Amino acid sequence: MEVWSFMILLTGHVAAQTVNLPRPVCAVKGSSVTLPCSFKPALKDRQELQIVRVVWCKNHLICQRQTPTVYDSESKTNDPRFLYLGDKRTNCTLQIRDVREVDNATFRFRMEAVDMSGHFTNQTGVTVSVVDETELRIESSSDDGVRSEGQNITLLCTSHCSTHQLNITWFRDGHALSETGPALQLSTLTAGDSGNYTCGLKTSHSPPYSLHVIATGQSVGLPLIIGVVLGVLLVLCALILAIFIIKRKLSAAAADKNQAAGVMDDVPQRDEDFLSPAEVEVSYSIIKFKHNKQARPEPEGGDTIIYSSVANQE
Structure with a gap:
């Protein structure tokens, strides 16, 4: 905020007025802009003079009675786009609504007191720049x-x-x-x-x-970790299941092989498998013949046993 003061040295008393205005302000077309403003009335006999009129004008140095104004506390035809947010004691803030290109100007504040010594216009004012x-x-x-x-x-x-x-x-x-x-x-x-x-x-x-x-925060990291762990567990389960199936197949194959070997052991062996080569060349057959009950004369000595010896020679 810039402070602008005006002091008048008079016989018997000192009158001082102060107006605080912002630096140049930018305003965008169609928007609203606020010009913060505060003031201090003049003193007379150590008492503040009562302010009876406040005025905002545009591009005029004095803002006197005949000067066109954007706001006048004594006027009933003020432009509704200019809203006075202040009072007649210390606040002189002005708001410009629906900013237009014509508002690209310098605005000045003037106060008038019950005593003419308290009239004052801040000639520096505040410049408004309108942009698109x-x-x-x-x-x-x-x-x-x-x-x-x-x-x-x-x-x-x-x-x-x-x-x-x-x-x-x-x-x-x-x-x-x-x-x-x-x-x-x-x-x-x-x-x-x-x-x-x-x-x-x-x-x-x-x-x-x-x-x-x-998405790298905690709320996402926990499901990601859970997903990775589940994936690893699934892979391990699949690997264990594959190993189990392979072992089952190997065990079944070994059992089938052992069973086949047992069947071969139960097959009867031929006598030739247990005879020596010399014994294989000779075979003996013993045949016992019994007589029928026919009435045939039996020789002495009872039954007749006939031994037959067969020799096979090469």
Whole structure:
């Protein structure tokens, strides 16, 4: 704030007036801009003079009675775009609504007291520069627009001049957000905060700012770890099952082989397998013949046993 004072040295008393106004202000077309202002009336006999009239004019040095004004406390035909937010004691703040190109000017404040010695106009005034809203742009605390889940980011809707007084609306992927104002603070980011952000006023928006939130926070890391563990367990289970099946097949094959060998052992061996070569050359056959009950004369000595010896020789 700049302080501008005017002091008048008079016989018997000192009158002093003070007006505090901001530095030059930027205003975007279609927006509202506020010109903060405060004042201190003149003193007379150590008592503040009562202010009976306050005036805001445009591009005039004195703002006297015949000067066109944007606001006059004694007028009933003030332009509704100019709203006086002050009073007649200390506050002289003026708000300009629906800023237009014609508002690109210097605005001055004047106060008038019950005593003419208390009349004062701040001739320096405050300069308002009107810019087109297409000059808005977004800056952020992240240079590349990439953040991880759980982190914070602040988006600023800026212009080549200050935008702290602008009634700015924020959008994500074309949908209006509830937050307003030049700064958009996003805390504890989630994947749902990813998108294209724009800021704007009535008719146009800034170029989009792309924000990408990487899902690496705790809420995503735990399911990822669980998934990896389950995957490893599934692989181990499959490996164990494969080993079990292979062992079962090997055991079954060995059992079949042993069973086949046992069957071969149960097959009767031929006598030739247990005879020596010399014994194989000679075979004996003993045949016992018994007589029938026919009436045949039997020789003495009972039954007749006939031995037959067969020799096979090469």
